[in-house]
Every structure is written in C-alpha cells, then in structure tokens.
Amino acid sequence: MKSIDTLLSRLRQRGLRITPQRRVILEFLVNEESHPTAEQVYQRVSSLMPDISRTTVYNTLRELSDLGELAPVQDLSQDGRRYDTSTEPHHHLYCVACHTIIDIHRDFEGMSLSPEEASGYQILSHQATFYGICPDCQSPASVATQAGWTVDPDALNSET
Amino acid sequence: MKSIDTLLSRLRQRGLRITPQRRVILEFLVNEESHPTAEQVYQRVSSLMPDISRTTVYNTLRELSDLGELAPVQDLSQDGRRYDTSTEPHHHLYCVACHTIIDIHRDFEGMSLSPEEASGYQILSHQATFYGICPDCQSPASVATQAGWTVDPDALNSET
DNA sequence: AACCATTCTGTAATCATTATAAATTAGGTA
DNA sequence: TACCTAATTTATAATGATTACAGAATGGTT
Numbered sequence: 001m002k003s004i005d006t007l008l009s010r011l012r013q014r015g016l017r018i019t020p021q022r023r024v025i026l027e028f029l030v031n032e033e034s035h036p037t038a039e040q041v042y043q044r045v046s047s048l049m050p051d052i053s054r055t056t057v058y059n060t061l062r063e064l065s066d067l068g069e070l071a072p073v074q075d076l077s078q079d080g081r082r083y084d085t086s087t088e089p090h091h092h093l094y095c096v097a098c099h100t101i102i103d104i105h106r107d108f109e110g111m112s113l114s115p116e117e118a119s120g121y122q123i124l125s126h127q128a129t130f131y132g133i134c135p136d137c138q139s140p141a142s143v144a145t146q147a148g149w150t151v152d153p154d155a156l157n158s159e160t
Numbered sequence: 161m162k163s164i165d166t167l168l169s170r171l172r173q174r175g176l177r178i179t180p181q182r183r184v185i186l187e188f189l190v191n192e193e194s195h196p197t198a199e200q201v202y203q204r205v206s207s208l209m210p211d212i213s214r215t216t217v218y219n220t221l222r223e224l225s226d227l228g229e230l231a232p233v234q235d236l237s238q239d240g241r242r243y244d245t246s247t248e249p250h251h252h253l254y255c256v257a258c259h260t261i262i263d264i265h266r267d268f269e270g271m272s273l274s275p276e277e278a279s280g281y282q283i284l285s286h287q288a289t290f291y292g293i294c295p296d297c298q299s300p301a302s303v304a305t306q307a308g309w310t311v312d313p314d315a316l317n318s319e320t
Numbered sequence: 321a322a323c324c325a326t327t328c329t330g331t332a333a334t335c336a337t338t339a340t341a342a343a344t345t346a347g348g349t350a
Numbered sequence: 351t352a353c354c355t356a357a358t359t360t361a362t363a364a365t366g367a368t369t370a371c372a373g374a375a376t377g378g379t380t
Contacts, residue, residue, distance in 0.1 A: 001245040017346050017357060029245055035261040037240040039336080053360045058337065061243055073242035073252070073261070074287060075235030080197040080367055082233040083221055085161040085189055092233070093273070093281055101195040101233070104277060110270045113253070113290060117264060120295035121253055127234060128271060128288050135280035177326060177377050198368080213329045218368065240336055 001030050007069060014067060024049050025060045035073055076101060076129070091128040097137035104130070161190050167229060174227060184209050185220050195233055236261060236289070251288040257297035264290070 001007070007026050008018055016022075028045050036044070042057040064070040076082055076094055082101065091104040108128060161167070167186050168178055176182075188205050196204070202217040224230035236242055236254055242261065251264040268288060 001247075015357090019346070019358065021359070029243075032245055033263070035236075035242040035244055037242055037336090039240060041243070051360095055338085055361075056359055059359085062338095065243070068247060071244045071247045073236050073244050075237045076195075076233050077235045077237060080199060082195040082197055083189075083201070083225070084195055084231045084233050085192055087161075087228060087231045093278070095281065096284065102279060102281075103193065104273065106277075108268070108271045111268050111288060113264065117266075118253070118290075118292070119262060120298075121255065121262075121290070121292035122298060123290055123292040124256065126288060126290045128286060130273060130278075130281070130283055130286045132278070132281035132283040138280075138282060175326095179327065179377070181328070199366095211329090215330075215369085216328055219328085222369095 002069065004030055010067065010069065016063065021049065021052050021056050022060055024052070025057060029070065074129070074131070089125060091130070093130045093132065095134035095137055096131050097133055100134050162229065164190055170227065170229065176223065181209065181212050181216050182220055184212070185217060189230065234291070249285060251290070253290045253292065255294035255297055256291050257293055260294050
C-alpha cells in the first residue's frame with residue numbers, strides 16, 4: 001500500500017474528506033499484510049477509536065476499493081457458493097460479467113512454489129483462475145455491466 | 161460426475177436413503193457443468209418437483225460435498241470478504257486450517273491459456289492459489305481443526 | 321402391514337453486508 | 351472566527367445466503 005501521506009492526498013484529489021475515522025483506518029491498513037475482513041479491521045480500529053461504527057469501516061473499505069487503493073480478495077462466489085460437479089483437481093476460467101465458469105482440465109508446468117516461497121507451508125493443492133469476458137458478454141450492450149473491471153473498448157466488437 | 165447408478169449405490173453404501181428429492185437433484189447434477197449455486201439448483205429442480213424445499217436442496221448439496229461427489233468452488237472468503245493491501249497482480253498461499261493468506265509476488269511462466277482453451281474469452285488477468293497448512297497449524301493439536309482436508313498424519317510432526 | 325431412524329419441510333435464526341435517514345462534521349467562505 | 355453546506359458518520363433496519371430446529375412424512379427393513 002502507499003504511504004499515509006500519499007493516500008490522504010489521493011482522497012483529497014478525489015474530493016473525499018479526511019476524517020479521523022478514515023485516518024485511523026488507513027493507519028491500520030498501511031502496514032497490514034494479513035488480508036483482514038471488515039470485521040477484523042473493525043476490531044483492531046475499535047481499540048484505537050472505540051466509538052467508530054462498523055458501518056463506517058465497511059463503507060471506508062468499499063470506498064478504498066473503488067479508488068483502487070485496496071483490493072477485495074477475488075472469489076467466484078458473488079451470488080453464493082458455487083458447486084462443481086468435477087471433483088478432480090482442475091482450473092477455472094471465469095467471466096467477470098456474467099459469472100460463467102468453465103473448467104480447464106490440464107496441468108500448468110512450473111506452477112509450484114520453491115521451499116522459500118512456501119515459507120513452511122505444507123502444500124496440499126493449487127488452482128489457477130483466469131478472469132476474462134466470455135464471448136456473449138463482449139458485445140457493447142454488455143460492457144456497461146462489467147463495473148470494476150477495466151476493459152479496452154477497442155478490443156471489443158463495436159457495430160452500434 | 162459419476163453416473164446416476166453409481167451415485168445411487170454410493171449413497172446406499174454410506175447408509176443414506178434414496179429419496180425422490182435426492183434422485184431428482186442428482187439427475188439434474190449429473191450432466192451439469194455450469195457450477196450452479198444452491199438457489200440455481202433449487203430453481204431447476206423445482207420445475208420438475210414443485211414442492212421440494214429449498215432446505216432439502218441445501219442439505220443435499222452439503223451431503224454430496226461431504227461424500228466427495230461434489231465440490232464447492234473454493235474461495236478464500238470463508239469468514240467474509242478479505243481485503244488485500246497489495247493492489248498489484250499477485251498470487252496467494254492460503255492456510256486451509258487458520259485461513260492465513262500470504263502473498264506470492266512473482267510470475268509463473270506457462271500459466272496462460274491457448275486460444276482453444278480460452279474458448280473465446282477475452283482474458284483480463286489470472287491468479288494462482290496454493291492451498292496448504294501453515295507452520296503454526298502443522299502441530300498435532302491443530303490437525304483436528306482441518307476438517308474437509310485430507311492430510312497424511314505421517315507428514316506432520318508427532319511428538320505426543 | 322408395521323416400525324422407526326432418516327429425511328423432508330417450513331419457519332426462525334444467524335452472519336456478512338448494504339440501505340436508509342437523521343445527526344454530525346470537514347473544509348471552504350465571508 | 352463563525353458560518354454554511356455537502357459529505358460523512360451513525361444506529362437501525364433490510365437483505366441475501368445459509369444453517370438450526372422441530373415436527374410431519376417416509377424409505378427400507380422385518
């Protein structure tokens with residue numbers, strides 16, 4: 001994450017106000033690498049500012065994500081848990097617009113961690129996820145629904 | 161997924177009864193590759209058996225998952241959405257026991273799809289997730305908490 | 321046909337998250 | 351410095367996915 005000062009000026013640039021709540025949330029996040037949930041951020045920040053509202057934490061995390069200063073850990077469960085009838089190890093190709101998932105049944109060589117990278121973890125499995133836009137969603141009419149994902153319009157079909 | 165007959169005998173083997181509800185859910189799932197949610201299974205199955213309960217669908221999907229005949233699409237949001245302070249593309253190493261996430265900041269060569277594999281998708285990004293057990297969770301006392309993941313006990317430390 | 325443990329069902333509870341609307345306040349202006 | 355107003359915070363209610371529960375129904379064996 002960027003430095004506090006950089007983050008604060010970004011907020012100002014975008015017309016957002018610097019409140020004590022946002023400040024304390026940012027101060028917590030700046031050096032945090034634990035991938036916390038909103039609840040965990042709330043718990044930690046509450047110890048410094050006991051009257052902060054849970055809602056403010058949720059809102060601030062969402063705003064920072066919208067600004068691109070924070071990223072929700074991606075998952076394929078936007079509309080609830082998905083079930084896979086293939087129980088063999090495999091990979092996924094996911095349409096970020098309509099959430100269609102296609103299975104990729106092959107191995108990717110070189111997709112493994114060195115002992116240093118594994119940092120003591122006993123590795124059980126691994127899985128790749130490819131994010132993209134499926135053919136049906138590549139029409140101009142569909143582009144509007146792909147909020148949160150930057151797409152080069154020139155790369156898409158465009159016959160009005 | 162296995163054939164209906166195979167699935168039905170598996171259920172019997174494990175002492176589960178063959179009910180019309182389970183039968184119709186299995187019949188829907190057998191040739192399904194769309195990674196449906198419980199709600200989507202319910203909608204489809206309702207058209208064949210209008211009085212089936214949503215709860216039964218949820219329960220059956222959970223039971224099939226417990227039996228290993230179905231797999232929930234894995235995600236790292238078991239305790240709610242996680243936030244990542246690193247907004248650069250990177251990969252994840254996830255402890256299936258305590259849910260700790262460590263970032264892996266490097267590229268894996270060869271982790272890309274051929275045009276045929278991409279099946280028309282415009283690929284935007286990709287991400288690898290490594291599932292494992294972190295050093296803290298490899299102690300015998302921690303093993304009990306790792307339900308749902310098969311671990312070879314001999315591979316773990318074991319001094320009482 | 322009878323039995324009973326299992327299963328199904330509807331409802332309520334739970335958990336994470338978002339919507340809402342009223343109270344407060346950041347930050348520019350007189 | 352005091353004021354003004356739109357942005358923000360807050361508490362509460364609403365939502366959506368999922369699970370808990372408890373009573374009614376039933377699969378499969380005797």
